[in-house]
Amino acid sequence: xxxxxxxxxxxxxxxxxxxxxxxxxxxxxxxxxxxxxxxxxxxxxxxxxxxxxxxxxxxxxxxxxxxxxxxxxxxxxxxxxxxxxxxxxxxxxxxxxxxxxxxxxxxxxxxxxxxxxxxxxxxxxxxxxxxxxxxxxxxxxxxxxxxxxxxxxxxxxxxxxxxxxxxxxxxxxxxxxxxxxxxxxxxxx
Numbered sequence: 001x002x003x004x005x006x007x008x009x010x011x012x013x014x015x016x017x018x019x020x021x022x023x024x025x026x027x028x029x030x031x032x033x034x035x036x037x038x039x040x041x042x043x044x045x046x047x048x049x050x051x052x053x054x055x056x057x058x059x060x061x062x063x064x065x066x067x068x069x070x071x072x073x074x075x076x077x078x079x080x081x082x083x084x085x086x087x088x089x090x091x092x093x094x095x096x097x098x099x100x101x102x103x104x105x106x107x108x109x110x111x112x113x114x115x116x117x118x119x120x121x122x123x124x125x126x127x128x129x130x131x132x133x134x135x136x137x138x139x140x141x142x143x144x145x146x147x148x149x150x151x152x153x154x155x156x157x158x159x160x161x162x163x164x165x166x167x168x169x170x171x172x173x174x175x176x177x178x179x180x181x182x183x184x185x186x187x188x189x
Contacts, residue, residue, distance in 0.1 A: 005167070008108070010102065012101075035063075035082060037062075040096055041057050041058070041059040044116040048131065048135065050122065060080060060081055060093050067117070068115070069118065108138065109136045109161075109173045110134050111141065112135060112138075112142060124151060130155065130162055133162055140160055140161035143180055
């Protein structure tokens with residue numbers, strides 16, 4: 001399955017880059033002109049076998065924001081750039097992760113990569129062998145609760161994916177991800 005999944009990821013990522021080249025460029029310009037700082041934020045994330053990799057996102061937070069999961073900030077809205085909320089609600093901030101898919105750090109489908117400092121999530125995933133999977137742009141947990149899920153529930157869904165992964169399950173997850181994004185379902189700003 002790995003070779004088929006990797007080929008699918010490469011072809012779909014290249015196709016997405018071609019289709020999204022202009023929107024990616026326009027979003028980059030908007031980020032650049034609406035707040036000082038870099039266009040991309042490179043986040044230290046936990047990849048396959050718990051290796052740390054740099055995951056790009058369009059920057060949605062002001063320079064100097066604490067480097068923690070958004071839900072751990074006492075008032076996350078105060079740290080958002082002028083377009084940050086829109087980019088997050090629309091999930092457009094995630095588009096640079098196509099690069100991570102192209103270079104093999106990520107897949108389209110897999111468990112969402114944990115932040116380097118989410119030790120509880122990393123430990124639970126490691127205990128359940130979820131760390132053997134390549135992290136994904138989307139995953140089973142994302143279409144079944146996204147950011148709203150408690151960590152043990154998220155890991156349980158990651159384990160379900162680990163035990164049942166298939167090409168058709170990946171297609172189903174991608175389809176339902178689009179529906180969730182269109183509805184802005186389960187997004188914490």
